[in-house]
Amino acid sequence: MRRARLDAGLSLRALADRAGTSHATLAAYEHARAVPRVDTLDRILRAAGYATDVAMARRPDGTDAERRAKGDELREALELAAQFPARHARRLAFPRFPG
DSSP, rough: OHHHHHHOOOOOHHHHHHTTOOOOHHOOOOOOOOHHHHHHHHHHHHHOOOOOOOOOOOOOOOHHHHHHHHHHHHHHHHHHHHTTTTOOOSOOOOOOOOO
């Protein structure tokens, strides 16, 4: 919100007037002392000349079953990686072909 206000070249009071709220409320939002509702945030950003774009995405932590499945997958990948040699020979061994 602060970035939008500053990019628009507006003071707290000017943006508050445009958005129909108080500068104290905007200051509370900008300093994370309060959290605006989605419609309030949209109104304030529009007053600063911005449009909001809300997208829905799954939370990365998912459900308990999804987290367990991801943990199992990670454990299996680490077990597979542990089967590969950690150190390599200085010279590569390869078969000699006749010819």
